[in-house]
Amino acid sequence: MENKEVTSHSIALSVLQEGIKKLAQWLELDFPSLPLMQHQAIIRAKEVMSWQNESEFKPLNLLFDSIHLQGYKRQENVHYLPPSIIKNESPILELPALEIPDISNFKKQVKEIIGNLNEEDLNNLSLLNLCLEKIGSYVSYGDNDIAYSDFVKSIVMIAVSLKNNPSADSIGLIGGDLSGIQKFIYTISADGALKSLRARSFFLELVTTEITQQLLTELNLPLTNVIYAGGGNLYILTNNNHEENKRITNIIKARFNDWFSKSYQGKMFLALDYVTLPVDSLSNDKLSEYWQKIPKKLGKQKQQKFSNQIRDFLTPQPSYESCQVCHRDDQLKLKPLNPHDAYSSSACWVCRTMFDLGSRLFKIKAIVRAKRAKNKGFDRTERVNKIVLPGYEYYLYENINKALSLVNAETIFLINNWDLSNYKNEKIEPILLGNYGKKTELENESGFMSAGEMVKIAENSGKIGRVAYLRMDVDNLGKIFAQGLGEKLNLPRLASLSRQMTYFFKVYLNTLATEKNYNLLFIYAGGDDLFISGVWNEVIDFAFEIYQSFRKYTGYNPSVTLSAGISFAGAKYPLYQSANESGEAEEKAKGNGRDSLGLFGEVFKWEEWLGKKDIHVNQLERLDNLREYLGGDVYLSLFGVKPIVDSLQKINNSYSRNFIQNLLATAKIQEQKIKEAQKRKTGLIYKEEIDDLKYFLHLPKIAYTLTRLPNEVINHPQFEPIKTSLKSPYNSRYYRAIAIWLELLNRSS
Template identity: 50%
Template sequence: MQSAGAIWRSPNPTFSQTASRQELLGWPQETSQEDDELLKPLRLLFDRVQLSDRDREEKHHYWPAIAIADEEPEIPYPQSERSKPEKLEELKASVKSALESLNAEDWQNLSLLGLILEKFGSYLSWGESDVALADMARSIGAVAAALAHNPNAKELSLIAGDLSGIQKFIYTISSDGALKSLRARSFYLELVVEELVQQLLEALELPRTNVIYAGGGNLYLLAPAREETKTAVNQVRQQFNQWLREEFQGKIFLALDCLEFESKDVSGTKFADRWSEATKNLAGQKSRKFADRLEDFLKPRQAHEPCRVCHRDDVENLKPLKQDEADSALACGTCRRMFELGGQLLKVKAIVRSHQKPTERDNTPYLKIELPAVGERGAKTTYYFFFDTDKPIVPESDTVLLVNNWNLETYRLPSFHNPVPLLLGQYGKGSEVEQGFMSGGEMAEKAEGIARLGYLRMDVDRLGLIFARGLGESQTLPRLAGLSRQMSYFFKVYLNSLAEKRNCNMPKNLKRLTASDRRNLLFIYAGGDDLFVTGAWNEVVEFAFDIYQCFRAYAGGNPDITISGGIEIVGPKYPLYQAADESGDAEHSAKDNGRDSLGLFGEAFKWAEWLGQANKKLIKSRYY
């Protein structure tokens, strides 16, 4: 029968060019086996991660053989046994059905084919037992596309990018609308990274498969090793930094560079070294932020009344943040747009990228990014329109970003141009008194006992080290892509499910502090490996323990893959930026406690100690 492997033997020329790159990454070559016989249960890649030299009993976990649900997928947890043959056959039948439904036009739809690979191939192996079909296929496609203009090239280029100053941009705001503004600001930066990806792909004429990772202010992209790549990277970096300097007074800076390396390194341990080298090269740029435009910061300028939200003082004509309240805080245009957008993000299902300027009668909410001309690259203005339906219609649309959507039929719509899945941690309880999500005051009133809010910050411990050397001799491009994808899925997708439907997404053997649904929460940010969440104080505390236990189970209980967090409990009118700082301090105290800890009530203890389990082996035994 046909399987997902058939995509790479399809009539689409983009895919047929990959044959010569399959051997480089270990893709199974032509055999007497049928495609479906090569599909196997996927071993847990997290089992390979080891950061210490101590001997450790080797564990074998396997992902259940499942397809990703069309929407709100439940968290899959690894198991000690392979999926039963009948489960694997059910998944193969779903793959067959999806492929047999494709017509000639569908086989030319790269977005649809990519989604099929992701939907059905994220929890199946094809060749290497711990490399997902989706990751292997995308990696081969990325190498093939990067070498398309010169198949005999001996080198490739790894583009690395990092937006610095995110904390300063997001958290240092104050006003009565800070919660909405904060959520919108974190989302805005996701769109900035998305636009950066789009500009690079367009300049280098590369498909989406060449994006290894993009999120949390970072990106990694595989590209051809040629002068055109260096030129495009330099000009795109200059364009974005000019716009960032003018839009945000230099609070945010883009470090963007490319590193050339031998193409054979993608299949060996040297790729992790190249990854680390590309990342380290960005440090030089970040230490000289806007060095080429220092005169812009030093020349005298007229100061005006500062915005009461972001405190910038270089704009005139401030207006009320809430137009229907005369005594509302005066804010700049950017902060007013952030506030308006923050209330609309609760139900956003699709985001349309377009170069078409909205008309005066168009009430669709949008954001725009105006890049200036640099060198041969002309000025470009891009608009992002937000819809609460997954079937938006925008004339002359460029790309449709579908939020947490894996429904194949949506990607087939003839009115869509280049539909792309956008993973977004966006959970928020709807307000009972106004449009949008609950306010801080509403959530505090839902708390048990005293009316207080909780602010939770968490991130994975030593993630940079995990990517740099956690996989040892197995640190290849497909595996690093797999690690990135699995981390992103947990924080951007599965946390939504855990917040929305607690009982469906927690293994029954995990400890619950209460039987509450604990849904009075708001995700301010949930990204590649970290999060910032607020809500009723007792529910935030409970959610923190749920996240810890579910993440440990998701990672197979690996003792080298841990997470730390910090919680601050305050009144609903407490300045949000201070709550963000203080929850960050609590998180740092947890890191200083040897990691794998929670900072709460001014104390930092291991999660196992907070859960009342003095013997850490007991909690480990639940996952092993």
């Protein structure tokens, strides 16, 4: 092929074709004779990534097994992921196992998919890219812990970046960071706040997408060169043309920041920059050294936000009535947030747009991106939500076929859709969103369930009427990416780690919530964190399910954990305050050595909240210091908060209110005595005194409290293990949490 015909697109397509062909050869399938390109950039990329034609496809080792952070125990086990195909809809969580899995059934599934690809499909970059991810994410080729899809895509990225200069010593990395997300999302308080919050989160995801799309267009790169884009962050591999890369990043950065300044009062800011990476660093741990330069450069930009527009910010602006939702006061005309409610809050155009958008997100299946000057072919007889971004408009469709019929679309994004039959046009791309939300059950209403409905559901089941807000993220994520893989770090593993985090938060959590039909709303679920609202007891249950699923997903690696915080509020409580309170609870959880949950004003390790039944304390992972003090030769029928609460609930909820109050009183006495001792703190004696108060002061009070329970509780055959467990020093710190939980479960007023 002559050089004039070589494009970034053709190089990417050729590598993907070869990747699919390699699978076909393994399956002994006839494969169409395609003119695979032998461009020097492809040859060099294969050399960098050590593509070996004699390598074999094998079961994939769990990449998380390779992660180790200083100060944590090393992962001792070797896990394997079951070879599988990603389902078209609602993909399930593929959990690792210790046994080497059989690969034969997987081969049959892959054979069927590749066998159905025609010549047109094999020349469709978008379809091949998705196909490779669908069938190659749970099998290895070469290194056992690198997914085949990530291996091939890394070669694609490097080859495209080297297209103009195959012998170059370096290539470029563009990084972006959209700051001010929390300020834009959380600082609202009004009726319909939940749906507005969800819309704002969705809007910011589209902003990140649009920034990425414009960078790819200006840099003449295919979508395959995006390492990661979501949640306000993006990383793109490109060439080493320093001047051109700086020019393009500066133009796009200025374009969006001017828009943020004029339309959103500068609440958001885009930091965008570029660094060069030695080509050889992409295959080894030197990559970390160069990768970390991007966050540092972006951090400097964030410290000098809107420095080019400082005069605009200092110019006096007229002030008007404040929006009752976001409190901005630069809008001349406010209108009702809900046009169908005469008593609705007065709101600015942004908040009205977000409220309306929030009502329509429930059924959205496709998003159409089109230049603002080229959308005349769109059918205006159907009411379609429109989001206006710099230079482009995004149209939201419930009907996929309707979206696919629009000839003037530049790109059509299909939401959480892995069905290859929908990607026959090359302008169609997938977009992953953590978008679970329970549909409203109110008559004449549409969209997601409101906070008021969530409160009613709790009250109708005999519980206190509250909404809960959960914030959760991965502990030490920056260190995991920069240091966790040690000498094994390279581009494919970095891309794989990013992809697997994205799968968990944006794909699998949707499935987990759907399976239990939880009364929840995902306000945000991104690459490594989430913010969820819902019926309070269901939020707690889901938080535990997320944690347990994540630990299984990561092979119980001691270095890879989650911390979370949960707050409670009434339906009318300011949502920004709820977000702050759950955020504070999460910070306290991280301050507890991470791997913890802040709930009911208490912070414990997840192991302490979840607890265990019929366990010897030597089996408890996180309580080494406590075992040393109390002794390890102890057997507990019930350990931890949840098992005791669950057991009491199963017996009878007729235990008196005095029992709950006495549990709280016992906790208060402990806290008061500990505070008094802390004022007198003196060395080792002080520590022993604190421990004695913490673990033994409760015994007389709790023994008395248990004797005062109703006879039907005391005489219940299942009460004996509860009684002995409550007396155990190992459970003495949990009285307050147990009492509050029981109180909320049994008080509907």
